[in-house]
Amino acid sequence: MNNPQQALEHLLTQELATLAVLKAILDEESSALLADNAESLEQITERKNNAIAAHAAQQTQRVQWMASAGIPSNAGLTDAVAIAGSTPRLESLRADLTSLAEECAGLNRHNGGLIRRLQERTQGALNILRGNENHGDVYSLSGAKAPQGGSRTLGKA
Numbered sequence: 001m002n003n004p005q006q007a008l009e010h011l012l013t014q015e016l017a018t019l020a021v022l023k024a025i026l027d028e029e030s031s032a033l034l035a036d037n038a039e040s041l042e043q044i045t046e047r048k049n050n051a052i053a054a055h056a057a058q059q060t061q062r063v064q065w066m067a068s069a070g071i072p073s074n075a076g077l078t079d080a081v082a083i084a085g086s087t088p089r090l091e092s093l094r095a096d097l098t099s100l101a102e103e104c105a106g107l108n109r110h111n112g113g114l115i116r117r118l119q120e121r122t123q124g125a126l127n128i129l130r131g132n133e134n135h136g137d138v139y140s141l142s143g144a145k146a147p148q149g150g151s152r153t154l155g156k157a
Helices: 004-034 038-068 077-084 088-130
Strands: none
Touching: 004 038, 004 077, 004 088, 077 088
């Protein structure tokens, strides 16, 4: 493809496709986390990692093309489109790609929060089973911290 607009359009279309796959997997991950479906999470995580690698490879192809087309390596997507010769289709792809990337980043942050809450819940359950539960500070009638005790691990109970 000698035409820079056509080459960039092809690359952005491919990049958008890999990002759409990643978004679908992130949606699936979110559903599995909310449903507490640990069995499917391992497969989803593997697919997510593969989708991230595929998207990164597609981005690398775009960056390599930009370098071969004389577009500075530090040029953002908006600049690359402008330098290649903006067209309505390129502007649409750029906007779609930016929007989808932001959506994926938000979903990934949301899923990370769900994972942290599940880890905290699991750690809390383990602490209870081990007798390490944190009851917080208890105060006597005089206002001094009262000693806590009496908890034993499940194995000693």
